[in-house]
Amino acid sequence: MKVTIASALTLAATAQAAVQGFDISHYQPNVDFAAAKASGARFVIIKATEGTSYIDPSFSSHYTGATNAGLIRGGYHFAHPGQTTGAAQADYFLAHGGGWSGDGITLPGMLDLESEGSSGECWGLSASAMVAWIKAFSDRYHSKTGRYPMLYTNPSWWKDCTGNSNAFVSTNPLVLARYSSSPGTIPGGWPYQTIWQNSDSYKYGGDSDIFNGSEDNLRKLATG
Structure with missing residues (x-):
């Protein structure tokens, strides 16, 4: 089944269920994925990269652990807008764990959009330049995978x-x-969120995430 963003949003809007998940990075080096699954979690989003020079050192072990526990999983990229092009950062993400395949257990990659330290809240970019940067990342990811990345923001x-x-x-x-x-x-202008990061604390590590729909709909998001 081909799930477009419009149909995914419709699924989310009509669903009466919600699915627990979480997101992690190397700041959570030891995660009991099996216990998370047993407690009700069904997906995890794992930090893979930043910019065009940083690979999260725990990504590979986290990804393997999540897979072995039977969780739906995917990678995320912490954006450094303006430091290098959106296309270059999408390529780096794809080369280091951010890929996607329609196997029903891989979420489309997530682009993490937020401020960081001395870069300034908006990384020195105007609103129009930021939108263009995000679009360049998104379009390159789509051209390589056939999926558009999820966008994380507040x-x-x-x-x-x-x-x-x-x-x-x-x-x-x-x-x-x-x-x-x-x-x-x-x-x-989004009518609904697909995933809601509702807390910066989750029992098994990282942040708590809630998928806006049923487990079947979550699997459809991972199928494409």
């Missing part, structure tokens, strides 16, 4: 750094970061 960053752009509504699933009791107002 409402204030998206508003400040893209001008609350709605350029990705029909293509890219939204992973919304908001640590609250509900997702609240969705930024960027």
Whole structure:
């Protein structure tokens, strides 16, 4: 079944269920994936890369552990917008674990969009330049895999750094970061979030993520 972003959003909107997941990096070097699965988690998003020079040292072991536990899994790339091109960073991500295959257990890659330290909140880019950078990453990822990456952001960053752009509504699933009791107002014109990062603490490590739909719909997202 070919799942477009529009159909994925429809699935999410009509679903009455939600699926627990989490995201991790080398800051969580030892994760009991089997225990997470037994507790109800069904997916995990694992840091793979940053920019064009950093590979997360725990990615390979985390990916193997998640796979062996029977979790749906995928990689994410921490974006360094403007430092190198979006296309170059997509290529780096794809070369170091961010690929996708329609096997029903691999999520499309996730582009992590947030500020970092001295780079400034928006990495020195105007809103239009940021949107162009994200589009370049997204288009290169799509050209190589046939899927558009998920976009991770929080409402204030998206508003400040893209001008609350709605350029990705029909293509890219939204992973919304908001640590609250509900997702609240969705930024960027997306009608719904596909995944909600609802807490920065999860029992088995990393952050808590909630897929907006049923487990069957989650598997469809991983199938393409």
